[in-house]
Amino acid sequence: MSRASLAVAGKQDGDTDVPHGDATLSFDVVYEENVDYLWRTARALGVAEDAVEDLLQEAFLIVHRRLHEFEGRSQVRTWVTGILVNLVRNHRRSRARRPEAPELADDQLVDERAPKPDDHADNEVAARALRAFLDALSEEQRVVFVLSEIEELSAPEIATATNTNVNTVYYRLAAARKEYASFVARLRAKETWRSA
Amino acid sequence: MTDRAKELLRQGREAWQPTAQQKDALRKKLVLAAATAGAASAATLTASTAKASWLGSLAGWKAVVGVATIAAVTSVATPFVISRMKPAEQAQSATPARQARAHRTDSEPRAAASSALAVTAPTPLPSPSIAPALALEPTTSPANPSALPEPLVAHETTADTTAAHEGAQRRSAAGARTSATAGLPRDLGPEASALLRANTALRQGDSRMALRIADAQPTLFPRAQLREEWLALRAMALCRAGDHARADAVRRQFAQRFPSSIHLVRIARACESHDDAQR
Numbered sequence: 001m002s003r004a005s006l007a008v009a010g011k012q013d014g015d016t017d018v019p020h021g022d023a024t025l026s027f028d029v030v031y032e033e034n035v036d037y038l039w040r041t042a043r044a045l046g047v048a049e050d051a052v053e054d055l056l057q058e059a060f061l062i063v064h065r066r067l068h069e070f071e072g073r074s075q076v077r078t079w080v081t082g083i084l085v086n087l088v089r090n091h092r093r094s095r096a097r098r099p100e101a102p103e104l105a106d107d108q109l110v111d112e113r114a115p116k117p118d119d120h121a122d123n124e125v126a127a128r129a130l131r132a133f134l135d136a137l138s139e140e141q142r143v144v145f146v147l148s149e150i151e152e153l154s155a156p157e158i159a160t161a162t163n164t165n166v167n168t169v170y171y172r173l174a175a176a177r178k179e180y181a182s183f184v185a186r187l188r189a190k191e192t193w194r195s196a
Numbered sequence: 197m198t199d200r201a202k203e204l205l206r207q208g209r210e211a212w213q214p215t216a217q218q219k220d221a222l223r224k225k226l227v228l229a230a231a232t233a234g235a236a237s238a239a240t241l242t243a244s245t246a247k248a249s250w251l252g253s254l255a256g257w258k259a260v261v262g263v264a265t266i267a268a269v270t271s272v273a274t275p276f277v278i279s280r281m282k283p284a285e286q287a288q289s290a291t292p293a294r295q296a297r298a299h300r301t302d303s304e305p306r307a308a309a310s311s312a313l314a315v316t317a318p319t320p321l322p323s324p325s326i327a328p329a330l331a332l333e334p335t336t337s338p339a340n341p342s343a344l345p346e347p348l349v350a351h352e353t354t355a356d357t358t359a360a361h362e363g364a365q366r367r368s369a370a371g372a373r374t375s376a377t378a379g380l381p382r383d384l385g386p387e388a389s390a391l392l393r394a395n396t397a398l399r400q401g402d403s404r405m406a407l408r409i410a411d412a413q414p415t416l417f418p419r420a421q422l423r424e425e426w427l428a429l430r431a432m433a434l435c436r437a438g439d440h441a442r443a444d445a446v447r448r449q450f451a452q453r454f455p456s457s458i459h460l461v462r463i464a465r466a467c468e469s470h471d472d473a474q475r
Contacts, residue, residue: 035214036213036214036219039213039214039218039219043212053225054225057222057225061226123208124211126203127207127208127211150205150208180201181197181201184201184204187200187204188200
């Protein structure tokens, strides 16, 4: 089911259907449609693997409680994104203040001691490098970059989800993309050096 | 954006994808969390729906577990009686709690425990504050735990005229919802409910009751999905009951089977006085 149709329908047999104007919203469908997306996004936003389950549990309980209040002025995905982003922000603030984001030293781009990426490890190595890049971004830039470049939300959707002006989204995205281009260039150089 | 840049993003996306096990664990956690902290709002939502979902029907599961217990425990001869359940525990976190309160109504939810429940869908209950009307309660005196167990008895809750009318309306509506359990994880809901009752009993200081429910677990739920929680509960209940020899054995077993469990802290806390005495 597409995001748009999810925002107005999503009814399936056995679902909890919540009256929503002329349409209905189903928690089960919202859950099934968004659990992967929210999990990935939470991880990309810096939530540790051992904490993401608790965070998503909280997110879905909020979704469940508020589903009948959802007015459909935005897409469901935008709505749940807003919930997640707020939870992640609170999660980060509640934890002990972390040291300043580390500079992207060369040895952080590629672990020289790590085996060369193979089939399964390839994604993990890439994710570690990407995580290092994301950690170096500001929180605002990170949210915009993750939602736009990894999850492919549009700028207006991100603006709605983060309660931000769309121009601000574009500005942050441009800055993050510039950083990313620089990061990838350095990464490629490093990989080239390693394989030489 | 270069191909390498796009590829890196794709790889990160795939690496952060949850596994089936992780999603299953989250699903179980959601069910448990809603049962312990959010059953109230779940019941509210359920009342306003035409069908039940696996989460929204948590309150209804309590009716199911009651009947399941009747069927199973009668043969096991565990001394329980199906009767009214105390109000569900309130949400723990501040925000969800406020949200849950906002959804509450003043109506008293009541569910009739009838044999039909054993084979039909659980009746969604309308209010959180009263959540399920069925629960497990001991019938034997705590002073006489070894007394022969009485068979389970299911009895309909007493209700005033208004409530009876509301109950009739709900039962009528439930008839049209009999197929609503299609999306409900029958295997987990009753087990989660029983665990909730045992946990509640433990928190209320009734470790004997908690142990009785835990003792019934292998028979009631031989293929339990919440083994870690059951074992943790048993260890804590034994500590609270002062049966330190058995508690130590269960704790050792728990530590071996679940060495990184988050429940280890809770168990240690429950057994604190015993541990202090040993030192």
